[in-house]
Amino acid sequence: MGKRVGLEVTVAVAEAVALCRIDMAGVYPITPQSHIAEHLSTLVADGKLDAEFMTVESEHSAMSAVIGASGAGARSYTATSSQGLMLMHELLPIASAMRLPITMAIANRAVSGPLNILNDHSDIMPQRDAGWIVVFAENGQEAIDLSIQAFKIAEHKDVMLPVSVNIDGFQLTHMVEPVEMPTQEDVDQFLPPFVPHATLHPARPVTMGAFAMSDYFTEIMKAKDEAVKNSKKVILAVWDEWAKMFDRSYKPVETYKADDADFLILTMGSMGETAQLAIDELRVKGVKAGLVKLRLWRPFPFAEIKAAIKNAKKLIVTDRAVSFGGPGGPVFSEIKSALYAETRRPAIYNYIYGLGGRDVTVHDFVGMFEKIIADTGNVAADTYEFWGVRE
Amino acid sequence: MIEVRWHGRGGQGAVTSVELLAVSAIAAGKYAQGFPSFGPERRGAPVAAFTRIDDKKINVRSGIYEPDIVLVLDSSLIGLVNVVDGLKPGGKIIVNTHKTPEEIRKDLNFNGSVATVDGTGIARQEMGVPIANTTMIGALLKVTGIMGLEAMKESVEHRFGRLAQKNLNAMKRAYDEIKIIN
Numbered sequence: 321m322g323k324r325v326g327l328e329v330t331v332a333v334a335e336a337v338a339l340c341r342i343d344m345a346g347v348y349p350i351t352p353q354s355h356i357a358e359h360l361s362t363l364v365a366d367g368k369l370d371a372e373f374m375t376v377e378s379e380h381s382a383m384s385a386v387i388g389a390s391g392a393g394a395r396s397y398t399a400t401s402s403q404g405l406m407l408m409h410e411l412l413p414i415a416s417a418m419r420l421p422i423t424m425a426i427a428n429r430a431v432s433g434p435l436n437i438l439n440d441h442s443d444i445m446p447q448r449d450a451g452w453i454v455v456f457a458e459n460g461q462e463a464i465d466l467s468i469q470a471f472k473i474a475e476h477k478d479v480m481l482p483v484s485v486n487i488d489g490f491q492l493t494h495m496v497e498p499v500e501m502p503t504q505e506d507v508d509q510f511l512p513p514f515v516p517h518a519t520l521h522p523a524r525p526v527t528m529g530a531f532a533m534s535d536y537f538t539e540i541m542k543a544k545d546e547a548v549k550n551s552k553k554v555i556l557a558v559w560d561e562w563a564k565m566f567d568r569s570y571k572p573v574e575t576y577k578a579d580d581a582d583f584l585i586l587t588m589g590s591m592g593e594t595a596q597l598a599i600d601e602l603r604v605k606g607v608k609a610g611l612v613k614l615r616l617w618r619p620f621p622f623a624e625i626k627a628a629i630k631n632a633k634k635l636i637v638t639d640r641a642v643s644f645g646g647p648g649g650p651v652f653s654e655i656k657s658a659l660y661a662e663t664r665r666p667a668i669y670n671y672i673y674g675l676g677g678r679d680v681t682v683h684d685f686v687g688m689f690e691k692i693i694a695d696t697g698n699v700a701a702d703t704y705e706f707w708g709v710r711e
Numbered sequence: 712m713i714e715v716r717w718h719g720r721g722g723q724g725a726v727t728s729v730e731l732l733a734v735s736a737i738a739a740g741k742y743a744q745g746f747p748s749f750g751p752e753r754r755g756a757p758v759a760a761f762t763r764i765d766d767k768k769i770n771v772r773s774g775i776y777e778p779d780i781v782l783v784l785d786s787s788l789i790g791l792v793n794v795v796d797g798l799k800p801g802g803k804i805i806v807n808t809h810k811t812p813e814e815i816r817k818d819l820n821f822n823g824s825v826a827t828v829d830g831t832g833i834a835r836q837e838m839g840v841p842i843a844n845t846t847m848i849g850a851l852l853k854v855t856g857i858m859g860l861e862a863m864k865e866s867v868e869h870r871f872g873r874l875a876q877k878n879l880n881a882m883k884r885a886y887d888e889i890k891i892i893n
Contacts, residue, residue: 497745593770
Protein backbone atom coordinates (compact mmCIF):
# COMPACT_ATOMS: atom_id res chain seq x y z
CA MET A 321 0.00 0.00 0.00
CA GLY A 322 1.23 3.47 -0.81
CA LYS A 323 1.66 6.32 1.58
CA ARG A 324 -1.02 8.97 1.99
CA VAL A 325 0.42 12.31 0.88
CA GLY A 326 -0.75 15.79 -0.06
CA LEU A 327 -0.15 16.47 -3.74
CA GLU A 328 -1.54 18.71 -6.43
CA VAL A 329 -3.68 16.39 -8.54
CA THR A 330 -1.86 17.08 -11.83
CA VAL A 331 1.47 16.27 -10.18
CA ALA A 332 -0.03 13.12 -8.70
CA VAL A 333 -1.30 12.08 -12.14
CA ALA A 334 2.14 12.62 -13.69
CA GLU A 335 3.71 10.56 -10.88
CA ALA A 336 1.16 7.80 -11.48
CA VAL A 337 1.89 7.78 -15.21
CA ALA A 338 5.60 7.54 -14.43
CA LEU A 339 4.88 4.51 -12.23
CA CYS A 340 3.39 2.92 -15.37
CA ARG A 341 6.85 3.09 -16.95
CA ILE A 342 5.70 4.83 -20.11
CA ASP A 343 8.14 4.73 -23.00
CA MET A 344 7.05 7.98 -24.50
CA ALA A 345 5.05 11.11 -23.80
CA GLY A 346 4.11 13.61 -26.46
CA VAL A 347 2.48 16.54 -24.71
CA TYR A 348 1.80 20.16 -25.53
CA PRO A 349 1.06 22.22 -22.41
CA ILE A 350 -2.27 23.97 -22.02
CA THR A 351 -4.00 25.31 -18.90
CA PRO A 352 -5.20 23.53 -16.76
CA GLN A 353 -3.27 20.46 -17.92
CA SER A 354 0.18 22.12 -18.04
CA HIS A 355 1.44 20.79 -14.72
CA ILE A 356 1.10 17.23 -16.02
CA ALA A 357 3.38 18.11 -18.96
CA GLU A 358 5.77 20.04 -16.71
CA HIS A 359 6.06 17.34 -14.09
CA LEU A 360 6.50 14.53 -16.62
CA SER A 361 9.26 16.46 -18.36
CA THR A 362 10.91 17.10 -14.97
CA LEU A 363 10.81 13.40 -14.13
CA VAL A 364 12.41 12.56 -17.49
CA ALA A 365 15.02 15.34 -17.17
CA ASP A 366 15.91 14.25 -13.63
CA GLY A 367 16.44 10.69 -14.81
CA LYS A 368 13.57 9.39 -12.67
CA LEU A 369 11.56 8.27 -15.69
CA ASP A 370 13.25 6.44 -18.55
CA ALA A 371 11.06 7.73 -21.36
CA GLU A 372 11.20 9.92 -24.43
CA PHE A 373 9.53 13.25 -23.67
CA MET A 374 8.74 14.63 -27.09
CA THR A 375 8.24 18.37 -27.28
CA VAL A 376 5.81 19.13 -30.04
CA GLU A 377 4.57 22.36 -31.57
CA SER A 378 0.84 21.69 -31.17
CA GLU A 379 -1.69 19.21 -29.87
CA HIS A 380 -2.26 17.98 -33.41
CA SER A 381 1.41 17.05 -33.44
CA ALA A 382 1.17 15.58 -29.93
CA MET A 383 -1.55 13.16 -30.96
CA SER A 384 0.23 12.41 -34.26
CA ALA A 385 3.41 11.67 -32.31
CA VAL A 386 1.76 9.31 -29.84
CA ILE A 387 -0.02 7.53 -32.69
CA GLY A 388 3.35 6.96 -34.36
CA ALA A 389 5.06 5.96 -31.13
CA SER A 390 2.28 3.60 -30.13
CA GLY A 391 2.42 2.06 -33.60
CA ALA A 392 6.12 1.47 -33.06
CA GLY A 393 5.27 -0.42 -29.88
CA ALA A 394 5.92 2.25 -27.26
CA ARG A 395 3.67 2.72 -24.23
CA SER A 396 2.57 6.22 -25.17
CA TYR A 397 0.89 8.96 -23.20
CA THR A 398 -0.46 12.40 -23.80
CA ALA A 399 -2.57 14.94 -21.98
CA THR A 400 -4.53 17.96 -23.09
CA SER A 401 -7.49 20.20 -22.54
CA SER A 402 -10.11 22.28 -24.32
CA GLN A 403 -8.74 23.86 -27.53
CA GLY A 404 -5.92 21.35 -27.48
CA LEU A 405 -8.38 18.50 -27.59
CA MET A 406 -10.31 20.24 -30.37
CA LEU A 407 -7.08 20.45 -32.36
CA MET A 408 -6.52 16.73 -31.81
CA HIS A 409 -10.05 15.94 -32.87
CA GLU A 410 -9.37 14.75 -36.41
CA LEU A 411 -6.79 12.28 -35.17
CA LEU A 412 -8.81 10.70 -32.38
CA PRO A 413 -10.84 8.35 -34.60
CA ILE A 414 -7.63 7.38 -36.39
CA ALA A 415 -6.02 6.30 -33.12
CA SER A 416 -8.99 4.09 -32.32
CA ALA A 417 -9.31 2.77 -35.88
CA MET A 418 -5.66 1.75 -35.76
CA ARG A 419 -6.43 0.06 -32.42
CA LEU A 420 -3.60 1.86 -30.68
CA PRO A 421 -3.68 1.66 -26.86
CA ILE A 422 -2.80 5.31 -26.25
CA THR A 423 -3.86 6.85 -22.97
CA MET A 424 -4.63 10.50 -22.49
CA ALA A 425 -5.58 12.71 -19.58
CA ILE A 426 -8.06 15.44 -20.37
CA ALA A 427 -8.06 18.31 -17.88
CA ASN A 428 -11.60 19.28 -18.79
CA ARG A 429 -12.00 22.93 -19.67
CA ALA A 430 -14.57 25.00 -21.53
CA VAL A 431 -14.09 25.38 -25.25
CA SER A 432 -13.86 28.92 -26.67
CA GLY A 433 -15.62 31.26 -27.36
CA PRO A 434 -15.63 33.36 -25.53
CA LEU A 435 -12.18 32.40 -24.35
CA ASN A 436 -12.41 30.75 -20.93
CA ILE A 437 -9.91 28.56 -19.15
CA LEU A 438 -12.16 27.08 -16.48
CA ASN A 439 -13.92 23.78 -16.08
CA ASP A 440 -16.81 22.21 -17.92
CA HIS A 441 -17.24 19.25 -20.28
CA SER A 442 -17.58 21.05 -23.60
CA ASP A 443 -14.17 19.73 -24.68
CA ILE A 444 -14.82 16.00 -24.24
CA MET A 445 -18.44 15.94 -25.43
CA PRO A 446 -17.64 16.66 -29.10
CA GLN A 447 -15.24 13.65 -28.99
CA ARG A 448 -18.05 11.26 -28.06
CA ASP A 449 -17.97 9.26 -31.27
CA ALA A 450 -14.21 9.01 -31.70
CA GLY A 451 -14.17 5.35 -30.66
CA TRP A 452 -12.23 5.96 -27.44
CA ILE A 453 -12.97 4.55 -24.03
CA VAL A 454 -13.94 7.54 -21.85
CA VAL A 455 -13.88 7.59 -18.04
CA PHE A 456 -14.41 10.41 -15.54
CA ALA A 457 -12.62 10.97 -12.22
CA GLU A 458 -14.39 12.39 -9.20
CA ASN A 459 -11.39 13.24 -7.04
CA GLY A 460 -7.60 13.16 -7.02
CA GLN A 461 -7.38 9.55 -5.93
CA GLU A 462 -9.60 8.45 -8.79
CA ALA A 463 -7.54 10.51 -11.23
CA ILE A 464 -4.45 8.54 -10.15
CA ASP A 465 -6.15 5.15 -10.11
CA LEU A 466 -7.92 5.61 -13.45
CA SER A 467 -4.68 6.82 -15.06
CA ILE A 468 -2.93 3.58 -14.10
CA GLN A 469 -5.89 1.35 -14.94
CA ALA A 470 -6.15 3.06 -18.35
CA PHE A 471 -2.94 1.44 -19.60
CA LYS A 472 -4.05 -2.03 -18.55
CA ILE A 473 -7.46 -1.61 -20.15
CA ALA A 474 -6.13 -0.05 -23.36
CA GLU A 475 -3.38 -2.61 -23.89
CA HIS A 476 -5.46 -5.72 -23.16
CA LYS A 477 -5.50 -7.92 -26.25
CA ASP A 478 -9.30 -7.97 -26.23
CA VAL A 479 -9.46 -4.17 -26.17
CA MET A 480 -6.58 -2.46 -28.04
CA LEU A 481 -8.26 0.93 -27.93
CA PRO A 482 -7.25 4.37 -26.71
CA VAL A 483 -8.55 5.58 -23.35
CA SER A 484 -9.16 9.12 -22.10
CA VAL A 485 -9.24 9.87 -18.38
CA ASN A 486 -11.26 13.00 -17.75
CA ILE A 487 -10.17 15.14 -14.82
CA ASP A 488 -12.11 18.34 -14.19
CA GLY A 489 -9.89 21.36 -14.74
CA PHE A 490 -9.02 23.41 -11.62
CA GLN A 491 -11.68 21.76 -9.41
CA LEU A 492 -9.47 18.66 -9.57
CA THR A 493 -6.29 19.56 -11.43
CA HIS A 494 -5.27 22.47 -9.21
CA MET A 495 -6.31 21.00 -5.89
CA VAL A 496 -3.74 19.93 -3.32
CA GLU A 497 -5.45 17.06 -1.54
CA PRO A 498 -4.69 13.76 0.18
CA VAL A 499 -3.93 10.90 -2.18
CA GLU A 500 -2.51 7.45 -1.72
CA MET A 501 0.27 6.88 -4.23
CA PRO A 502 0.61 3.20 -5.17
CA THR A 503 4.14 1.90 -4.87
CA GLN A 504 6.26 1.01 -7.89
CA GLU A 505 6.13 -2.67 -6.83
CA ASP A 506 2.35 -2.63 -6.72
CA VAL A 507 2.04 -0.96 -10.11
CA ASP A 508 4.58 -3.37 -11.61
CA GLN A 509 2.55 -6.26 -10.28
CA PHE A 510 -0.71 -4.81 -11.59
CA LEU A 511 0.49 -3.61 -14.98
CA PRO A 512 2.51 -6.02 -17.10
CA PRO A 513 4.86 -4.66 -19.78
CA PHE A 514 3.16 -3.60 -23.02
CA VAL A 515 3.19 -6.34 -25.64
CA PRO A 516 2.00 -4.77 -28.89
CA HIS A 517 0.01 -6.79 -31.39
CA ALA A 518 2.13 -5.49 -34.27
CA THR A 519 4.84 -2.87 -34.50
CA LEU A 520 6.25 -0.56 -37.12
CA HIS A 521 9.84 -1.48 -37.83
CA PRO A 522 11.95 -0.93 -40.96
CA ALA A 523 13.11 -4.55 -40.90
CA ARG A 524 9.58 -5.96 -40.58
CA PRO A 525 7.33 -3.76 -42.71
CA VAL A 526 3.60 -3.72 -41.95
CA THR A 527 0.81 -1.39 -43.01
CA MET A 528 -1.10 0.49 -40.34
CA GLY A 529 -3.93 2.86 -41.09
CA ALA A 530 -4.68 1.50 -44.53
CA PHE A 531 -7.10 2.81 -47.14
CA ALA A 532 -10.61 1.34 -47.30
CA MET A 533 -13.39 2.14 -49.72
CA SER A 534 -17.05 1.23 -49.61
CA ASP A 535 -16.27 -2.45 -49.97
CA TYR A 536 -14.77 -2.63 -46.47
CA PHE A 537 -15.52 0.61 -44.64
CA THR A 538 -18.85 -0.48 -43.13
CA GLU A 539 -17.34 -3.72 -41.83
CA ILE A 540 -14.47 -1.82 -40.25
CA MET A 541 -16.89 0.58 -38.53
CA LYS A 542 -18.91 -2.38 -37.22
CA ALA A 543 -15.73 -4.00 -35.96
CA LYS A 544 -14.76 -0.83 -34.13
CA ASP A 545 -18.18 -0.56 -32.53
CA GLU A 546 -17.92 -4.17 -31.38
CA ALA A 547 -14.46 -3.49 -30.01
CA VAL A 548 -15.67 -0.54 -27.94
CA LYS A 549 -18.68 -2.47 -26.66
CA ASN A 550 -16.57 -5.54 -25.86
CA SER A 551 -14.06 -3.48 -23.93
CA LYS A 552 -16.53 -3.32 -21.07
CA LYS A 553 -15.79 -6.91 -20.01
CA VAL A 554 -12.12 -6.06 -19.64
CA ILE A 555 -12.87 -2.74 -17.92
CA LEU A 556 -14.95 -4.56 -15.31
CA ALA A 557 -12.28 -7.23 -14.84
CA VAL A 558 -9.54 -4.64 -14.45
CA TRP A 559 -11.61 -2.72 -11.91
CA ASP A 560 -12.23 -5.97 -9.98
CA GLU A 561 -8.55 -6.70 -9.93
CA TRP A 562 -7.83 -3.14 -8.78
CA ALA A 563 -10.33 -3.44 -5.93
CA LYS A 564 -8.71 -6.66 -4.73
CA MET A 565 -5.25 -5.21 -4.88
CA PHE A 566 -5.80 -1.63 -3.72
CA ASP A 567 -9.09 -1.89 -1.85
CA ARG A 568 -10.72 0.88 -3.90
CA SER A 569 -13.60 -0.19 -6.09
CA TYR A 570 -14.66 1.24 -9.43
CA LYS A 571 -17.93 0.67 -11.26
CA PRO A 572 -19.37 2.03 -14.51
CA VAL A 573 -22.21 3.57 -12.50
CA GLU A 574 -21.86 4.29 -8.80
CA THR A 575 -24.64 5.26 -6.43
CA TYR A 576 -25.05 7.00 -3.10
CA LYS A 577 -28.21 6.43 -1.05
CA ALA A 578 -29.97 5.62 -4.32
CA ASP A 579 -31.57 2.26 -3.50
CA ASP A 580 -34.71 3.62 -1.82
CA ALA A 581 -34.60 7.09 -3.36
CA ASP A 582 -37.68 8.69 -4.88
CA PHE A 583 -35.61 11.51 -6.35
CA LEU A 584 -32.25 11.01 -7.99
CA ILE A 585 -29.59 13.23 -9.44
CA LEU A 586 -26.98 12.08 -11.94
CA THR A 587 -23.54 13.69 -12.11
CA MET A 588 -20.30 13.06 -13.97
CA GLY A 589 -16.85 14.05 -12.74
CA SER A 590 -15.94 16.24 -9.77
CA MET A 591 -19.49 17.38 -8.95
CA GLY A 592 -20.36 14.03 -7.35
CA GLU A 593 -18.87 14.66 -3.93
CA THR A 594 -20.51 18.06 -3.51
CA ALA A 595 -23.84 16.57 -4.63
CA GLN A 596 -23.37 13.86 -2.00
CA LEU A 597 -23.44 16.54 0.72
CA ALA A 598 -26.75 17.81 -0.69
CA ILE A 599 -28.16 14.29 -0.49
CA ASP A 600 -27.16 14.11 3.18
CA GLU A 601 -28.82 17.45 3.85
CA LEU A 602 -32.04 16.40 2.10
CA ARG A 603 -32.13 13.03 3.88
CA VAL A 604 -31.99 14.83 7.23
CA LYS A 605 -35.10 16.74 6.13
CA GLY A 606 -36.80 13.44 5.28
CA VAL A 607 -36.49 13.77 1.50
CA LYS A 608 -35.64 10.43 -0.10
CA ALA A 609 -32.90 11.79 -2.35
CA GLY A 610 -30.08 9.82 -3.92
CA LEU A 611 -27.14 10.19 -6.26
CA VAL A 612 -26.08 8.34 -9.39
CA LYS A 613 -22.56 8.91 -10.65
CA LEU A 614 -21.73 8.02 -14.22
CA ARG A 615 -18.07 7.07 -14.43
CA LEU A 616 -17.95 5.24 -17.76
CA TRP A 617 -19.13 7.42 -20.63
CA ARG A 618 -17.93 5.10 -23.41
CA PRO A 619 -18.79 2.27 -23.69
CA PHE A 620 -22.08 3.54 -22.29
CA PRO A 621 -23.28 1.34 -19.40
CA PHE A 622 -26.93 0.83 -20.40
CA ALA A 623 -27.77 -2.02 -18.02
CA GLU A 624 -26.18 -0.37 -15.00
CA ILE A 625 -27.94 2.94 -15.63
CA LYS A 626 -31.30 1.23 -15.97
CA ALA A 627 -30.73 -0.72 -12.77
CA ALA A 628 -29.64 2.36 -10.82
CA ILE A 629 -32.67 4.50 -11.61
CA LYS A 630 -35.51 2.06 -12.16
CA ASN A 631 -37.28 2.70 -8.86
CA ALA A 632 -37.05 6.49 -8.80
CA LYS A 633 -40.01 8.78 -9.42
CA LYS A 634 -37.92 11.65 -10.73
CA LEU A 635 -34.41 11.93 -12.05
CA ILE A 636 -32.30 15.03 -12.55
CA VAL A 637 -29.63 14.60 -15.20
CA THR A 638 -26.95 17.26 -14.94
CA ASP A 639 -24.88 18.38 -17.89
CA ARG A 640 -21.70 20.45 -18.14
CA ALA A 641 -22.03 21.06 -21.87
CA VAL A 642 -24.66 22.32 -24.29
CA SER A 643 -26.00 20.73 -27.47
CA PHE A 644 -27.07 23.96 -29.13
CA GLY A 645 -30.51 23.65 -30.65
CA GLY A 646 -30.59 20.02 -29.64
CA PRO A 647 -32.65 17.88 -27.28
CA GLY A 648 -30.90 19.01 -24.07
CA GLY A 649 -27.46 18.35 -22.67
CA PRO A 650 -25.47 15.43 -24.11
CA VAL A 651 -25.74 13.29 -20.97
CA PHE A 652 -29.48 13.96 -20.74
CA SER A 653 -30.11 12.94 -24.30
CA GLU A 654 -28.08 9.76 -23.78
CA ILE A 655 -29.95 8.79 -20.61
CA LYS A 656 -33.32 9.53 -22.20
CA SER A 657 -32.52 7.39 -25.18
CA ALA A 658 -31.27 4.58 -22.92
CA LEU A 659 -34.61 4.59 -21.09
CA TYR A 660 -36.88 5.11 -24.10
CA ALA A 661 -38.04 1.51 -24.34
CA GLU A 662 -38.53 1.05 -20.61
CA THR A 663 -42.15 0.76 -19.57
CA ARG A 664 -41.31 2.14 -16.16
CA ARG A 665 -39.06 5.16 -16.06
CA PRO A 666 -38.75 8.26 -13.91
CA ALA A 667 -39.69 11.74 -15.06
CA ILE A 668 -36.37 13.16 -16.27
CA TYR A 669 -35.25 16.76 -15.77
CA ASN A 670 -32.12 18.31 -17.21
CA TYR A 671 -30.06 21.04 -15.59
CA ILE A 672 -27.11 22.41 -17.52
CA TYR A 673 -24.73 23.91 -14.98
CA GLY A 674 -21.16 24.67 -14.03
CA LEU A 675 -20.33 26.09 -17.46
CA GLY A 676 -16.98 27.83 -17.90
CA GLY A 677 -16.13 27.32 -14.23
CA ARG A 678 -19.39 28.65 -12.73
CA ASP A 679 -19.25 27.39 -9.16
CA VAL A 680 -21.86 24.87 -8.04
CA THR A 681 -22.56 24.63 -4.32
CA VAL A 682 -24.41 22.19 -2.08
CA HIS A 683 -27.15 24.83 -2.01
CA ASP A 684 -27.49 24.61 -5.81
CA PHE A 685 -28.01 20.85 -5.67
CA VAL A 686 -30.58 21.16 -2.89
CA GLY A 687 -32.35 23.79 -5.00
CA MET A 688 -32.53 21.44 -7.98
CA PHE A 689 -34.23 18.77 -5.88
CA GLU A 690 -36.66 21.29 -4.40
CA LYS A 691 -37.56 22.50 -7.85
CA ILE A 692 -38.39 19.06 -9.30
CA ILE A 693 -40.28 18.02 -6.18
CA ALA A 694 -42.39 21.17 -6.45
CA ASP A 695 -43.19 20.31 -10.09
CA THR A 696 -46.02 17.95 -9.09
CA GLY A 697 -47.48 17.76 -12.59
CA ASN A 698 -44.09 16.94 -14.16
CA VAL A 699 -44.58 19.97 -16.40
CA ALA A 700 -40.84 20.60 -16.72
CA ALA A 701 -39.94 16.91 -17.27
CA ASP A 702 -38.20 16.15 -20.57
CA THR A 703 -37.06 19.76 -20.90
CA TYR A 704 -33.73 21.36 -20.11
CA GLU A 705 -32.81 24.46 -18.16
CA PHE A 706 -29.61 26.48 -17.69
CA TRP A 707 -29.34 26.32 -13.90
CA GLY A 708 -28.77 29.71 -12.28
CA VAL A 709 -28.61 31.60 -15.57
CA ARG A 710 -29.14 35.39 -15.37
CA GLU A 711 -31.72 36.64 -17.83
CA MET B 712 -13.72 21.95 9.39
CA ILE B 713 -11.73 25.16 9.20
CA GLU B 714 -11.95 27.20 6.02
CA VAL B 715 -9.34 29.87 5.37
CA ARG B 716 -9.31 32.54 2.68
CA TRP B 717 -5.96 34.15 1.92
CA HIS B 718 -5.73 37.58 0.31
CA GLY B 719 -2.53 38.64 -1.35
CA ARG B 720 -1.14 40.01 -4.55
CA GLY B 721 0.10 37.89 -7.43
CA GLY B 722 3.73 36.99 -6.69
CA GLN B 723 3.47 37.17 -2.89
CA GLY B 724 3.20 33.42 -2.55
CA ALA B 725 -0.34 32.91 -1.28
CA VAL B 726 -0.66 29.79 -3.44
CA THR B 727 2.63 28.41 -2.14
CA SER B 728 1.39 28.93 1.40
CA VAL B 729 -1.92 27.14 0.91
CA GLU B 730 -0.04 24.29 -0.73
CA LEU B 731 2.51 24.01 2.09
CA LEU B 732 -0.21 24.18 4.71
CA ALA B 733 -2.34 21.50 3.01
CA VAL B 734 0.61 19.17 2.42
CA SER B 735 1.71 19.56 6.08
CA ALA B 736 -1.79 19.02 7.45
CA ILE B 737 -2.16 15.87 5.35
CA ALA B 738 1.24 14.62 6.50
CA ALA B 739 0.04 15.22 10.07
CA GLY B 740 -2.85 12.83 9.42
CA LYS B 741 -5.54 15.40 8.68
CA TYR B 742 -7.58 15.97 5.55
CA ALA B 743 -7.00 19.17 3.63
CA GLN B 744 -7.54 21.02 0.38
CA GLY B 745 -5.37 23.85 -0.86
CA PHE B 746 -6.38 25.70 -3.99
CA PRO B 747 -5.91 29.02 -5.78
CA SER B 748 -8.71 31.27 -6.90
CA PHE B 749 -9.17 29.77 -10.32
CA GLY B 750 -8.26 31.94 -13.23
CA PRO B 751 -5.47 33.97 -14.75
CA GLU B 752 -2.88 35.23 -12.29
CA ARG B 753 -1.04 38.52 -12.70
CA ARG B 754 1.85 39.78 -10.65
CA GLY B 755 0.70 42.55 -8.32
CA ALA B 756 -3.02 42.06 -8.86
CA PRO B 757 -5.21 41.09 -5.88
CA VAL B 758 -5.48 37.30 -5.64
CA ALA B 759 -7.11 34.88 -3.24
CA ALA B 760 -6.22 31.33 -2.25
CA PHE B 761 -8.01 28.85 -0.04
CA THR B 762 -7.40 26.15 2.53
CA ARG B 763 -9.80 23.65 4.05
CA ILE B 764 -8.63 21.47 6.93
CA ASP B 765 -10.65 18.82 8.71
CA ASP B 766 -10.22 15.63 10.72
CA LYS B 767 -12.44 13.72 8.30
CA LYS B 768 -12.61 13.38 4.53
CA ILE B 769 -13.59 16.62 2.80
CA ASN B 770 -16.21 16.18 0.10
CA VAL B 771 -17.17 19.71 -0.79
CA ARG B 772 -15.50 21.04 -3.94
CA SER B 773 -17.18 24.40 -4.36
CA GLY B 774 -15.54 27.70 -3.48
CA ILE B 775 -15.24 29.08 0.06
CA TYR B 776 -17.74 31.88 0.62
CA GLU B 777 -18.01 31.91 4.42
CA PRO B 778 -14.50 31.41 5.77
CA ASP B 779 -13.69 30.89 9.44
CA ILE B 780 -10.42 32.74 9.01
CA VAL B 781 -9.26 35.46 6.64
CA LEU B 782 -5.53 36.02 6.28
CA VAL B 783 -4.34 39.21 4.60
CA LEU B 784 -0.78 38.97 3.27
CA ASP B 785 -0.74 42.54 2.00
CA SER B 786 -2.42 45.21 4.12
CA SER B 787 -2.62 47.59 1.14
CA LEU B 788 -5.53 45.42 -0.01
CA ILE B 789 -7.64 46.67 2.91
CA GLY B 790 -10.05 49.20 1.47
CA LEU B 791 -9.43 47.83 -2.01
CA VAL B 792 -10.88 44.37 -1.44
CA ASN B 793 -13.62 43.65 1.09
CA VAL B 794 -11.44 41.23 3.02
CA VAL B 795 -14.07 40.46 5.68
CA ASP B 796 -16.68 39.53 3.05
CA GLY B 797 -18.64 36.47 4.18
CA LEU B 798 -16.50 35.94 7.29
CA LYS B 799 -18.47 33.63 9.60
CA PRO B 800 -19.89 35.04 12.84
CA GLY B 801 -17.08 34.50 15.32
CA GLY B 802 -14.62 34.41 12.44
CA LYS B 803 -11.14 35.83 12.77
CA ILE B 804 -8.96 38.02 10.61
CA ILE B 805 -5.17 37.95 10.57
CA VAL B 806 -3.28 40.81 8.92
CA ASN B 807 0.36 41.18 7.98
CA THR B 808 0.95 44.75 9.15
CA HIS B 809 2.98 46.85 11.56
CA LYS B 810 -0.31 48.28 12.89
CA THR B 811 -1.97 47.09 16.09
CA PRO B 812 -5.06 44.89 16.03
CA GLU B 813 -7.05 47.84 17.40
CA GLU B 814 -5.99 50.04 14.48
CA ILE B 815 -6.90 47.33 11.94
CA ARG B 816 -10.22 46.80 13.65
CA LYS B 817 -10.93 50.48 13.13
CA ASP B 818 -9.69 50.44 9.51
CA LEU B 819 -11.96 47.51 8.76
CA ASN B 820 -14.89 48.74 10.83
CA PHE B 821 -15.01 45.16 12.13
CA ASN B 822 -15.99 43.97 15.59
CA GLY B 823 -14.62 40.44 15.60
CA SER B 824 -11.28 38.96 16.50
CA VAL B 825 -8.29 40.64 14.88
CA ALA B 826 -4.69 39.52 14.96
CA THR B 827 -1.72 41.41 13.54
CA VAL B 828 1.97 40.78 13.11
CA ASP B 829 4.62 42.56 11.08
CA GLY B 830 5.27 39.56 8.86
CA THR B 831 7.06 41.59 6.19
CA GLY B 832 9.43 43.05 8.82
CA ILE B 833 10.14 39.58 10.19
CA ALA B 834 10.67 38.15 6.70
CA ARG B 835 13.11 40.96 5.91
CA GLN B 836 15.09 40.33 9.07
CA GLU B 837 15.09 36.53 8.92
CA MET B 838 15.29 35.93 5.18
CA GLY B 839 16.32 39.25 3.69
CA VAL B 840 13.23 39.41 1.48
CA PRO B 841 9.93 41.24 2.00
CA ILE B 842 7.89 38.11 1.16
CA ALA B 843 5.83 37.08 4.17
CA ASN B 844 3.85 34.12 2.86
CA THR B 845 5.62 31.42 4.86
CA THR B 846 6.08 33.74 7.85
CA MET B 847 2.33 34.25 8.07
CA ILE B 848 1.73 30.50 8.29
CA GLY B 849 3.15 30.85 11.81
CA ALA B 850 0.53 33.50 12.56
CA LEU B 851 -2.25 31.29 11.21
CA LEU B 852 -1.16 28.30 13.27
CA LYS B 853 -1.08 30.40 16.44
CA VAL B 854 -4.55 31.86 15.87
CA THR B 855 -6.23 28.61 14.80
CA GLY B 856 -4.30 26.00 16.75
CA ILE B 857 -4.83 23.62 13.79
CA MET B 858 -1.46 22.03 14.46
CA GLY B 859 1.95 22.87 15.89
CA LEU B 860 4.76 24.64 14.06
CA GLU B 861 6.74 21.39 13.91
CA ALA B 862 4.16 20.01 11.48
CA MET B 863 5.46 22.47 8.86
CA LYS B 864 9.08 21.36 9.03
CA GLU B 865 9.05 18.56 6.48
CA SER B 866 7.13 20.35 3.74
CA VAL B 867 9.15 23.57 4.17
CA GLU B 868 12.41 21.59 3.99
CA HIS B 869 11.20 19.76 0.91
CA ARG B 870 10.21 23.00 -0.77
CA PHE B 871 13.02 25.37 0.23
CA GLY B 872 16.03 23.12 0.86
CA ARG B 873 18.88 25.18 2.33
CA LEU B 874 16.57 28.17 2.84
CA ALA B 875 14.14 26.12 4.90
CA GLN B 876 15.49 27.00 8.34
CA LYS B 877 15.21 30.72 7.68
CA ASN B 878 11.57 30.24 6.68
CA LEU B 879 10.94 28.16 9.78
CA ASN B 880 12.59 30.79 11.99
CA ALA B 881 10.41 33.50 10.48
CA MET B 882 7.34 31.33 10.98
CA LYS B 883 8.26 30.80 14.63
CA ARG B 884 8.70 34.53 15.19
CA ALA B 885 5.30 35.32 13.69
CA TYR B 886 3.85 32.60 15.93
CA ASP B 887 5.44 34.22 19.00
CA GLU B 888 4.99 37.88 18.11
CA ILE B 889 1.42 38.00 16.85
CA LYS B 890 -0.96 40.23 18.81
CA ILE B 891 -4.55 39.10 19.11
CA ILE B 892 -7.69 40.88 20.32
CA ASN B 893 -10.94 39.00 20.56
